[in-house]
Amino acid sequence: MDFDVLVVGGGFAGLSAATALSEQGKKVLLLEKKPHLGGRAYSFIDSKTGHEIDNGQHLFIGAYAETRQFLARIGSSPLLRFEEKINLHFKDSSGKSDHLSAPSLFSAPIDFAWGVFNLKGLSLKEKISAGKVFQEIKKFKVNPDYSGKIERLTVRQWLESLGQSLSIQKRLWEPLAIGILNENAQTASALGLAQALEKILSGTPKNASRLGYSQVGLSSLYAKQAENYIQKRQGLVLYSSKISSIIYQDGRACGVVCDDGRTFQGLHILLTLPPWDLKRLNVPDYLKTGLESFATSPIIGLSLWLDRPITPNQATGLINTQFHWAFNKNLIWSLPGKTQYLALVISAAHAELKKEPQEIFEIAKKELTVFPEFKKAKIIHWRLIKEPFATPSPKPGLEEMRPFPGEVSPGLIIAGDWTRTGLPATIESAVLSGHKAAQIALRS
Ligand SMILES: Cc1cc2nc3c(=O)[nH]c(=O)nc-3n(C[C@H](O)[C@H](O)[C@H](O)COP(=O)(O)OP(=O)(O)OC[C@H]3O[C@@H](n4cnc5c(N)ncnc54)[C@H](O)[C@@H]3O)c2cc1C
Structure with missing residues (x-):
């Protein structure tokens, strides 16, 4: 079966591109190497608690216009809630509190x-x-x-x-x-x-400056909805389909080969892989050289269930500690009960990545004492997720190595959070690039 566009990668960039193309009547095949969609922003069910766990807390902001457009397209807008005003709490390592609360007046x-x-x-x-x-x-x-x-x-x-x-x-x-x-x-x-x-x-x-929180696990926010959207419009989504090379004919990209030997043909090949995966494919040399400049920065997420609430606040920035943020999932997801589910985050976790989960858990136990109630709380369950390839490390000089989302050789289009969108590598950058890439495929 031939397709108008083969979209490779089922993260925010791939799904936003594929749904935008389906919306315009294009026949799309989306190929994802993992057995699930979502890329670097997904969730799964924790077997002990039955709660969804995000691979790391993801925040949205009101200014994420492209992301909001994508979520509206697939019918998921009601699942994203924006705060009425800026509302961030802080705690430093000595336990001192602060609060950034901005009205919505001016x-x-x-x-x-x-x-x-x-x-x-x-x-x-x-x-x-x-x-x-x-x-x-x-x-x-x-x-x-x-x-x-x-x-x-x-x-x-x-x-x-x-x-x-x-x-x-x-x-x-x-x-x-x-x-x-x-x-x-x-x-x-x-x-x-x-x-x-x-x-x-x-x-x-x-509401550009307001934080937005998904009311459900990340996969429940967009993965299934996007897949249904594509499949209802004559498209197809295939999991566990890793692309190992691109097929060119007379210099034009016209198909892909999977590592199990399957081949697929399309008028356009739209790749949304991060640079560390893209460099393994037979893409143009000038593009490949630049991809070597992308180092990665890890994120570690610790989900923690306590027998009592230790904070009433939704988001607390932790200052002078190894953990950077603590999110109150009870409040974010309106979970009933007297226990508390916290999502803790270490960004740029270069040093912690090498540590054993138990060692990182012990750090959390020490640092959470900035919440006085924590000393009385009993830990019911915990689960740690390391994301070594969370985002590119945005060092000075990297910006000029970011190619613009678009056609890199005849028939071959790239997108992804890491491309040069005028934004840091975030969900909005991924979706913006996905939408741009889709427009380019539509135009030609
Ligand atoms: C823990 C964590 C927390 C984050 N927090 C935030 C946040 O708060 N706010 C925010 O805006 N952003 C956040 N981000 C960043 C955000 O998740 C990413 O910017 C975004 O998900 C990237 O989407 P993408 O589609 O560009 O790439 P990806 O999600 O990486 O999608 C690429 C897809 O391609 C697939 N793939 C790779 N190679 C192949 C192949 N050969 N064949 C087929 N498929 C392939 C991959 O499996 C993947 O599904 C966070 C990231 C992490 C990891």
């Missing part, structure tokens, strides 16, 4: 500045200095050449150049930066942070 930058002004852990001078970051974001938006300057600086260097003290970096900017970039402030280029802040503070749509 424009996004004013609301955000209001929230910063009410943080207890910052001096008046530090709060005023935050204004320099806002001004810089405006310059960044107006003058695209400016992004080159920011790209060459690390987050730490950029913030220092804007007069941000170490304390405001640790208490405000770095928890945001590591969540967005999945890399340490001393290592990550500042560009991705500036791009994300620009989106968050742009004020369009009105």
